Amino acid sequence: MSNEKVAETFDRWVEDGRDEGLEKGHGNVVRQVIEKMQIAPGEKVLDLGCGTGWATRLIAKANAGVQAIGVDASPRMIAKADELHSFTIRARYDFCSFEALDFKDGEFDRIFSMEALYYTTDLDKTLSEAFRVLKPGGTSEILLDYYEESPASADWGEVMGLKLQRLTEAGWKRAFEKAGFQAVSTSRVVDSRGPGDRESFERDECEPNWDAKVALHEAGTLWVHAEKT
Numbered sequence: 309m310s311n312e313k314v315a316e317t318f319d320r321w322v323e324d325g326r327d328e329g330l331e332k333g334h335g336n337v338v339r340q341v342i343e344k345m346q347i348a349p350g351e352k353v354l355d356l357g358c359g360t361g362w363a364t365r366l367i368a369k370a371n372a373g374v375q376a377i378g379v380d381a382s383p384r385m386i387a388k389a390d391e392l393h394s395f396t397i398r399a400r401y402d403f404c405s406f407e408a409l410d411f412k413d414g415e416f417d418r419i420f421s422m423e424a425l426y427y428t429t430d431l432d433k434t435l436s437e438a439f440r441v442l443k444p445g446g447t448s449e450i451l452l453d454y455y456e457e458s459p460a461s462a463d464w465g466e467v468m469g470l471k472l473q474r475l476t477e478a479g480w481k482r483a484f485e486k487a488g489f490q491a492v493s494t495s496r497v498v499d500s501r502g503p504g505d506r507e508s509f510e511r512d513e514c515e516p517n518w519d520a521k522v523a524l525h526e527a528g529t530l531w532v533h534a535e536k537t
């Protein structure tokens with residue numbers, strides 16, 4: 309299976325307006341992590357699977373002179389990111405796949421990614437590309453809601469018709485270490501707003517009922533931190 313199917317899926321999300329819920333759903337966790345990243349002035353940050361680029365723009369605003377570049381395999385996500393762009397910040401959105409990053413070795417101080425890496429069709433290649441474009445001394449912060457210890461996400465690949473990378477927390481750690489990363493650690497980030505309330509809950513294919521929504525919330529987002537020494 310190639311990226312084409314993934315790109316078509318996320319192009320359709322934009323056509324159906326589903327992209328508009330992404331910041332609402334992921335925003336709290338992403339803001340918690342960006343704050344903890346303590347991005348320094350002038351750092352260059354790569355956002356893998358930027359979608360419409362809302363997190364890329366938050367990163368660009370994290371400190372003076374920060375440059376943020378988002379990449380995504382969905383042309384419609386990139387077009388929407390361009391539409392939503394603010395010209396007061398240093399951000400850019402490139403049509404590019406994780407498995408073949410169009411950047412020089414050691415170009416980035418930081419890598420960030422929210423809910424995107426498990427869609428890759430070649431995890432080893434993706435992680436070795438991430439390692440290549442990171443500077444020595446750089447860090448990578450990857451966030452994932454789809455992982456083995458979160459059972460309520462188990463059928464997402466099936467319902468989306470995609471072959472997703474389903475790894476345990478320890479499996480993600482091993483995959484990063486295999487790519488050359490060091491000081492790899494994992495933790496969970498829980499949305500501080502709670503699961504929401506049952507009355508206003510709206511189902512979708514990944515959260516088919518209230519119990520699934522609560523279980524996903526309680527499991528939290530898996531945060532994989534890794535360093536290139």
Ligand SMILES: C[S@@+](CC[C@H](N)C(=O)[O-])C[C@H]1O[C@@H](n2cnc3c(N)ncnc32)[C@H](O)[C@@H]1O
Pocket residue numbers: 311314315318330331334356357358359360363379380381382385404405406407421422423424427428429
């Ligand atoms: C669930 S969306 C998350 C988007 C954004 N990070 C957010 O939180 O709103 C996953 C994104 O990853 C992108 N993606 C998945 N696999 C990719 C790949 N191999 N190369 C580049 N982008 C990819 C998809 O096109 C999609 O826009």
